[in-house]
Amino acid sequence: MADEAVFDKAKAFTQLMVRHLEGAAVSIMLEVGRRVGLFEAMAQMDAVTSAEIAAKTGLSERYVREWLAAMVCGGIVEYVAGDRTYRLPREHAAGLTGSSSRNLTGMAEMFPLMSRVIPDVVEAFRTGRGVPYSAYQPDFTGLMDRRSRPRYEELLFSAYLAKPAGLLPRLESGIRVADVGCGTGHCISLMARRFPTSTFVGYDISEDGIAEARASARGLANASFVVQDVGRLEAPAPFDLITAFDAIHDQADPAGVLSRIRAVLAPGGMFVMVDVWASSELADNVGVPMAPYLYTISTMHCMSVSLAGGGPGLGTAWGHQVATAMLRAAGFTDVQLFERVDPANSLYVARAGG
Template sequence: MSEPDRKAVRAFSRRLFDLYTAAGLTLMIDVGHRTGLFEAVAQGPATSAELAERAGLQERYVREWLGAMVTGELMTLDGDRYALPPAHVPGLTGGGARNLAPMAGMVPLMGRNLDGIVRAFREGGGLPYEDFAPDFTGVMDGLNRRPLDELLVDAWLPLIDGLPEQLTGGVRVADVGCGTGHALVVLGRAFPASEFVGYDIAEEALARARAEAAGLPNVRFEAADAAAFRPDRPFDVAFAFDSVHDQADPAAMLRGIHDALVPGGRFVMLDMAASSDVAQNVGNPFAPWIYTISTLHCMTVSLAEGGAGLGAAWGRELATAMLGEAGFTAVSDRPAPGQALSLLYSAARPA
């Protein structure tokens, strides 16, 4: 093998260090999100002491954190006053879908189980969902809540022809793998004439769901394995939000959803925007993140149960094929507005 070009070696070393720096800054973003520092600095330029007072924190820690923010070019420094550039405010603060600060929490959450992941690389198997609990529930809820609030009713549902009108008129709706159930709370408030039932196997998530849905008579939740739920009556519409790819038996889940629908019933699935072919994902700026969270969570929790291990990057081609194999027709997908990581699938049980 010939000696590599020295400039190329140095350039790659710099890229590696850039990656490590970005990982460190991700942890600092998580700190800023958890402590309310971003919200504090968004109120206006301030010294480290003023920001610490606004957020109710220790100034010495705030000052060191600000050093990372300024040198990492997330914030600016003018004299002794720190500021958040206006273009950075939506990405780090507020209740909108553009606030990506909650995503930073995925990095420490995934990283804490690296020893088990490395062991699974050598021995097989995986890490069960319980190894990520209870923190995983809270992180995912914080990550998904803003897009659901802002986009589900106004941006996503109108893409499915006639669905908003159907929900307005009153139908039975299921959310399979509902997690903390926030999607059904949003839908239950928007469409009071419809009945909504969420299914999940995680009791801590269902406890949060029931607490939030208190007072909504058209929303309820049941504990059930997504691959084996059997409703007492069929549904007109079913949803699955990023819940299929990490199931132990995703094929059984899709068949179960198909069979739980009335003839002509609709299935709407939100899942990762990726191809099933790695080569087709080269150049997709989101692909490294998708493969990473898949390795460190989605795939391993399935393999821990002896499951299919689809992973988050199961992709459009395989998803479409599996929907067809489950009996669905009229399968289509499109980008989910405001959520570049996701595709919105629509399918139907034949009438």
């Protein structure tokens, strides 16, 4: 390579590295801002000084001013130098505030938890062993709940349960439903409220998650929750529908879990799986927005928790080719894939033959 080409490539790479480092720095400040409520406060204010923001939030002006400087340089907050005023534009506030899935600050909430387990993951690189779920608790359950709750409220009925042909009428008529890896059970609660003639049970290995699920579903007579390793799932009677939301790729025994799901489905029953959109081929994911995030979360959590349980460590980007093949290998006769049922996930609808 000519000297000039080498120089240009090195320069372009340095610029790329600078953008990565800036993004990481801004992400830390996003999480700080979210925790202290600065985005929510600024969304209610017009152009204001740091002192006015500090007064409104009850925070230290010096800290607020330094945080604002990071936000201004990161392109998140606008600054008028003459007045020393700061403004969070309405268009930016839409992506930083509120309880809808448009609020992207929840994505940055993952970083402190992932950073906390860096020593465990570094050790795992050396041993090849994983990092157990317990290393992420007690924070993981709540964080997962905050991240996924808005999406389920927006999309559970309009997309995830609407796509499989004939499913909504069956839920209305009264069927037996299980959700595996239910976490805090929000999907079960939503479904149990909407379909009072169907019965719902949520399974999760996390005692915290199940305790919270039971508390928030109190009063719902058709919903129950069980602490259960779904790799050993047995059912008193077959289910007509089993759902899994973001709960298969990080399993210690994903093939075994899919087989158990197939085994406890009634003939003609349906398995609805929502899992991260990705191709199983790395080359297909290059350049896809958020792909570095997926592989990072995978290394820092999803792959590692599976490996910790002696599993295959499929990883967050196990992808639709592997997922579809595994569903077929588990004995499902008809596997449909709806790619990108939301910006980050695909929907799989698999039927148990009669």
